[in-house]
Amino acid sequence: ATGSVVATPAQYDAEYLSPVSIGTPAQTLMLDFDTGSSDLWVFSSETPKSSVQGQTVYNPSKSSTAKKLSGATWKISYGDGSSSSGSVYTDKVTIGGLSVSNVAVESAQKVSREFTAEADLDGLLGLAFSSINTVQPTQQKTFFDMAKPSLDSAVFTADLKYGKAGKYNFGYIDDSAYNGSLTYTAVDSSNGWWMFTSPGYAVGSGTLDSTSITGIADTGTTLLLVPSSVVTTYYKQIRNARYDSSQAGYVFPCSTSLPSFTYAVGNSQIVIPGKYINFAPVDSAGSSCFGGIQSDEGIGFSIFGDVALKAAFVVFDGSQSPRLGFASK
Numbered sequence: 448a449t450g451s452v453v454a455t456p457a458q459y460d461a462e463y464l465s466p467v468s469i470g471t472p473a474q475t476l477m478l479d480f481d482t483g484s485s486d487l488w489v490f491s492s493e494t495p496k497s498s499v500q501g502q503t504v505y506n507p508s509k510s511s512t513a514k515k516l517s518g519a520t521w522k523i524s525y526g527d528g529s530s531s532s533g534s535v536y537t538d539k540v541t542i543g544g545l546s547v548s549n550v551a552v553e554s555a556q557k558v559s560r561e562f563t564a565e566a567d568l569d570g571l572l573g574l575a576f577s578s579i580n581t582v583q584p585t586q587q588k589t590f591f592d593m594a595k596p597s598l599d600s601a602v603f604t605a606d607l608k609y610g611k612a613g614k615y616n617f618g619y620i621d622d623s624a625y626n627g628s629l630t631y632t633a634v635d636s637s638n639g640w641w642m643f644t645s646p647g648y649a650v651g652s653g654t655l656d657s658t659s660i661t662g663i664a665d666t667g668t669t670l671l672l673v674p675s676s677v678v679t680t681y682y683k684q685i686r687n688a689r690y691d692s693s694q695a696g697y698v699f700p701c702s703t704s705l706p707s708f709t710y711a712v713g714n715s716q717i718v719i720p721g722k723y724i725n726f727a728p729v730d731s732a733g734s735s736c737f738g739g740i741q742s743d744e745g746i747g748f749s750i751f752g753d754v755a756l757k758a759a760f761v762v763f764d765g766s767q768s769p770r771l772g773f774a775s776k
């Protein structure tokens with residue numbers, strides 16, 4: 448089996464949302480596919496009304512295939528401080544024509560204000576390793592792990608794009624979606640993430656600096672978060688860039704033309720065009736813009752978020768020895 452689903456960017460490519468059908472008859476929600484976490488959770492009929500501001504909710508009592516997972520609970524918090532928690536059902540989940548039964552669908556009984564504020568986001572679909580799923584007392588498998596036995600190939604691919612819809616495919620690699628060849632690199636999944644080491648980087652047309660960057664491929668994080676030494680080197684190339692403590696990040700005039708940022712993957716390189724690194728205006732005046740490359744200070748590893756991933760076609764190979772494949776596009 449295979450599946451293919453569109454990934455539509457929300458405000459300033461802050462996140463990418465994909466339609467997911469849950470239950471019988473189908474209840475279709477827009478979920479943020481997140482390779483940085485492993486819980487499939489949704490706004491639901493159990494979410495306090497005051498916390499639901501525009502989201503579509505899953506109602507298990509209206510699904511003939513929903514079953515309460517008795518005694519199961521979940522609770523998750525994300526890098527940006529947001530969080531959610533609740534109860535658990537199992538139900539049929541269909542993504543882009545790929546149907547899987549008895550998937551753990553985590554029903555939100557609490558969501559933090561950051562989620563309430565995202566009217567277009569109805570939940571998250573975790574695509575990291577099931578070892579970090581938060582359901583207790585019985586940890587649950589991700590949609591991908593549940594789908595794996597049925598898939599033609601134990602892979603999914605992320606093809607996110609700048610300011611327009613991209614795609615997630617399950618079970619196959621669309622060789623027409625990228626240029627040249629895929630370069631595969633080793634994954635350390637011991638912490639539950641798709642963690643890899645980039646052997647170097649370059650700013651603009653500069654030479655490759657062999658400072659390695661170890662981080663996670665995380666479609667659920669918007670920006671590229673790297674060591675402060677790399678951040679400093681990048682913004683040093685931009686005359687009017689400055690660290691804005693009120694924004695807790697580097698900003699620059701929105702009219703600035705930005706240098707590209709290249710990250711190495713094995714012996715090949717992915718070039719992030721400069722325009723991808725102008726993330727969004729920090730004020731309604733639109734005079735100063737927030738950089739798409741910021742520091743990973745204090746996290747302990749880097750995060751290759753959407754700013755980095757949307758410059759590539761990425762294969763998440765979930766075979767016996769997981770690996771990541773990157774190609775330019």
Ligand SMILES: CN(C)c1ccc(C(=O)NN)cc1
Binds near residue numbers: 479525561667668
């Ligand atoms: C508040 N929202 C929409 C979030 C979505 C995803 C994440 C995240 O760190 N994923 N790896 C955080 C927050």
